[in-house]
Amino acid sequence: MAVLTAKDYRSEVEPTWCPGCGDFGVLNATARALAELQKDPAKVVGVSGIGCSSRLPLFLKGYNAHTLHGRAITFAIGVKVSRPDLDVIVFTGDGDMFSIGSGHNPHVARRNIDLTIIMMDNKVYGLTKNQVSPTSREGQYGSLTPYGTIDHPVNPIQYMLTFGATYVAQTYAGNLKHMTKIIKEAIEHKGLSFVNVISPCPTFNKLDSYKFYKDHLVDINEELGHTDLTDYKKAMDIAMHWADYYHDPNAKAHIGVYYKVEKPTYHDMVEQVKAKVGHEESIQKLIDVCKPKAI
Amino acid sequence: MANKGFDLVIKVGGEGGEGVITAGDFLTETAARAGYWAVNYKSYPAEIKGGYAQSTVRISDDRVFSTGDSFDILCAFNGEAVEKNMVFLKRAKEENKPKVLVYDSTDYQPEEELENVIYYPVPLSELAKDVMKAYITKNIIALGALSELFGIPEQSIKDAIKAKFMRKGEKIVEMNYKAFDLGRQYVRENLQKKDPYKFPEPKEPQDVVIMEGNQAIAKGSIAAGVKFYAAYPITPATTVGNHIVMDLIKRGGWLYQAEDEIASLGMALGASFAGQKSMTATSGPGISLMSEFISMAGGTELPIVIVDVQRGGPSTGMPTKHEQSDLFICAFGGHGDFPRAILATTTVEDNFYLAVEAFNLAEKYQIPVFLMTDGALAIRSEVFPAPKVEQRPDGKVVVKGNIPYGVDEIEVVDRWVYNAEEDKEGQFRSETGRFLRYKTDTPTGITPMGIPGDPHAMHAITGLERTENSDPRFTPEIRVKQMNKRFRKLQTLLREDADRYYKDMRIDSDNADVAIISWGLTASIAREAAQRLREMGYTVNEFYPRLLWPVKAEVFEEFASKAKRVIVPETNYHGQFAFILRATTNLKDLISYVAYRGEAFIPKEIVDFAKMAIEKDIKKGWFTPSDVYGTVVGAI
Incomplete structure (x- = not known):
């Protein structure tokens, strides 16, 4: 097979995002990561929910499913569990994954299903034209909170670490190189990987802008020396500094890998069960157990 | 069908956990081993432990599809079971058959003897505790007593006992045989037979299976080649999953226990998109939650089978009770317009074959297909001719057997x-x-x-x-x-x-006194009612469609044109199927006859209403059994 380039992973459909949307970067980084891994597009399945970010799979070549608001993870589990030979990537956003769909997060993580979840975190509902999301900072204005929101945001990294994700990282849509590296690692990781991409929305979120992040990012691996990625407590500790970043406008946001461990995946466990139970070729035999037993 | 041959209804009632259900299961299996047919309607208490449980077993020469109006023999494991059934015992007076009460005389003494009821006291608890030194053998002692009293073939029943307990070792089998013999001996030594009920001689056993409703759905789905099942526990649908999980693994598939019903259907659709035959089973509340994905399945054209084991609604409603009130949500639930199909089952046997058909329709048309059944069918057992599954060398699978809605075989369809x-x-x-x-x-x-x-x-x-x-x-x-x-x-x-x-149709006359259209479990009861009406001299046409949506209007219109009136009995308030038929056909004068008390109709209620409709020349409207009897009647 000829060597594939990033372009070969893009569909004919042109993105519908606003100019300057961070999601363009995520699309590019994903295509590059897939090209670097030389994945067969026919064996990559992108699954998304609803929202600006969830349009992304439509712009990728391969098999893609643009499903329901908050339900991408459920659909992706069905694909992966029934077809473990496929690479399944969930594309989601902060509203999709941490508001309407948040009930699915603990379960996909604790089961260590071999999916890659890429969450584009723009901290706002963009498709419905500016409402605050579960990751919006306090005081952010939205059409339903014109007084500035009084809600506290959630910390996606801390949540996914708590739930048992085996790869947890954060990256930034303005840094194509870092993003490509992280997404590539996440796809290669065996088990549930969660990548939170800080993805600015220039249209509706004036707080979390490219300008702001230009000098408010710190690389936890390179700059803070977080190198033992199996150290869960350390990962949690770093994730907790997120609170500073939300409450203190001068605090820095983190990028980098928080946590990465190898654990048996859901599929590994399924294979063990199947081996133990064995195979029955005859359907008739499975029906005949309902006959009165011979004695 | 015509109850001319042997036809006996034995009901066992008592405290949940005392082996009431097991006793009923033994009687069912005994019937099969003795070459007879059986239908066993069970109800469990809503409580986790304790509460009233019952098992009603109808054993017959010919296939029957309902457990009739009431029992001939009641075996009461305690006083509560007698009290619960007092209304039926009292009815013996006006019926032309006596009723028999076999009761645990350790727990209960009748205050008065009812007319046309024959009493057999057996100190079941005392015998279990004092003689057997094992209270758990109470139900087996009862079976021994029933066997001696009514000539239930000893060997068949002992074989059933052995088949159940042989896994636990020879000692356990021996103990149960002893308990069984004790029951027989007690009757021989202490009681005089006064009733007319006598089990006939055993016949050569036929090639049959005994399945519960939800088990039949599981087995049928396996025959259809299901590979992915997403489950979320809900009464009374959970046991479809219980029954399918190990078979599914053996066939290379997987059951995934989801975090909620929304996730269940999402996962099942993901598996379908990935190329697998896929299903989920739930009850009303689950269907409500799944509605958005149902709409997506229709819109994106993903094949999916959704089993709805209905229960009493609305909201949490009556989880352990029978009702057929989800037809509207299955036909109309989910936003927007999209194609779908609904199959509804009338018996456990139907559950098996229609599960295969549900996959066929889903895979062929790439639509959501609802397989509608209900809580009473879910836990009912039936003895029916064993289905045959042929796996041909070319990979094609063909399902054969006594397919109850009149087709010869089902070829499994792949998308x-x-x-x-x-x-x-x-x-x-x-x-x-x-x-x-x-x-x-x-x-x-x-x-x-x-x-x-x-x-x-x-x-x-x-x-x-x-x-x-x-x-x-x-x-x-x-x-x-x-x-x-x-x-x-x-x-x-x-x-x-x-x-x-649409093949399960019988036309007796081009101008019948009454025609009946019914669906689900109610159809099985209507079938018996129709036969009784015929025996009374009325002309009756019958139609029990298995496909409820979409509606082929001309079939219903032609059927209805051959009768003076059409009654649509169903167990929901609106008369949901009649409502759909009025909307999709030119039939406006349908008579809705509904019950929504949480129990199935009994045949008599349909017979009595049909007679009333004929006598009063009723052609349309909405009626309940209260319009016939002036009061709410319970059947169980």
Whole structure:
């Protein structure tokens, strides 16, 4: 097979995002990561929910499913569990994954299903034209909170670490190189990987802008020396500094890998069960157990 | 059917956990081993432990499909069971058959003897505790007593006991035989037979299976080739999963216990998109939660089987009670217009075969298919002729047997998967070579699916309206073409497959006194009512469709034209099927006859209403058993 380039992973459909949307970067980084891994597009399945970010799979070549608001993870589990030979990537956003769909997060993580979840975190509902999301900072204005929101945001990294994700990282849509590296690692990781991409929305979120992040990012691996990625407590500790970043406008946001461990995946466990139970070729035999037993 | 041969109803009632249900199961299996048919209607208490449980077993020469109006013999494990059934015992007076009460005289003494009731006291608890030194043998002692009193073949019942306990070792089998013999001995030494009920001689056993309703759905789905099942526990649907899980693993599939019903259907659809035959089973509240995904399945054309084991609604309603009130949500639930099909089962045997058919319709038409059953059928057991599954060398699977709705066999359908080799002319490719998943101009509306892994059929699916190659687009022209494509599939279904589910029809007269259209469990009860009406001299036409949606209007219209009145008995408030028939056919004068007390009809209620409708010349309207009897009656 000829060597594939990033372009070969893009569909004919042109993105519908606003100019300057961070999601363009995520699309590019994903295509590059897939090209670097030389994945067969026919064996990559992108699954998304609803929202600006969830349009992304439509712009990728391969098999893609643009499903329901908050339900991408459920659909992706069905694909992966029934077809473990496929690479399944969930594309989601902060509203999709941490508001309407948040009930699915603990379960996909604790089961260590071999999916890659890429969450584009723009901290706002963009498709419905500016409402605050579960990751919006306090005081952010939205059409339903014109007084500035009084809600506290959630910390996606801390949540996914708590739930048992085996790869947890954060990256930034303005840094194509870092993003490509992280997404590539996440796809290669065996088990549930969660990548939170800080993805600015220039249209509706004036707080979390490219300008702001230009000098408010710190690389936890390179700059803070977080190198033992199996150290869960350390990962949690770093994730907790997120609170500073939300409450203190001068605090820095983190990028980098928080946590990465190898654990048996859901599929590994399924294979063990199947081996133990064995195979029955005859359907008739499975029906005949309902006959009165011979004695 | 005509109750001319042997036909006996034995009810066992008592405290949940005392082996009441097991005793009923033994009687059912005994019938099968002795060459007879049996239907066993069970009800468990809503409580986890304790509470009243009962098992009503009807054993007969000919196949019967309901447990009748009431029991002939009641075996009461305690006083509560007698009290619960007092209303039926009192009815013995006006019936032309006596009723028998075999009761635990350790727990209960009748204050007065009712007319036409024969009493047999057996100190079940005392014998279990003092003689057997094992209270758990109470139900087996009871079986011994029943065997001696009514001539239930000793060997058949002992074989059933052995089959159940042999796994636990010879000692346990011996102990149970001893308990059984004790019951027989007690009757021999202490009681004089005063009743007319006598089990006939055992016959050569037939090739039968004994299944519970939810088990039959599980087995039928396995025969259909299901590979993925998403489960979320809900009464009374949970046991479909219990029954399928190990079979599914043995067949290379998997059952995934989801975090909620929304997730269940999402996962099942993901598996379907990935190319697998896929299903979920739930009850009313689960269907409500799944509605958004049901709409997506219809819109994106993903095959899926959704089993709805109905229970009493609305809201949490009556989880352990019978009702047929989900027809509206299955027919109309989910936003927007999209094609779907509904199959409804009338017996446990139906559950098996219609599960196969549900997959066939889902896979052929790439639509959501509801398989509707209910809580009473879920835990009812039936003895029925063993189904045969042929796995042909070419991979085709054919299901044969005594298919109750009149077809000879069911060939298992696999979905139309795109094959680039066969599409040399590029019928399903755009000018630039893109796969046209949603090509609009096929005659049937059906288009091949692309399965992940195939480089020639890559595509996206989206809940958005879309072009033929699945790009989101909302222009009027595209919208109309796509909508018409989707609904053309239903027209094809009506043309090619509907008649298959309309064969269970009997026309006695072109101007019958009454015609009955019924569905689900109620159909099985109506069938018996119709026979009794015939024996009374009325002409009766009957129609028990298994396909409830879409509706082939002309079939119903023609059927209805051959009777003076049409009664549609069903167990919900609105008269939901009659409502749908009034809306989709030219039949406006249907008589809705409904019960919504949480129990199935008994045949007598339908007989009495039909007589009233004939005598008073009723042609339309909405009636309940209260209109016949002036009061709410319970049947169980």
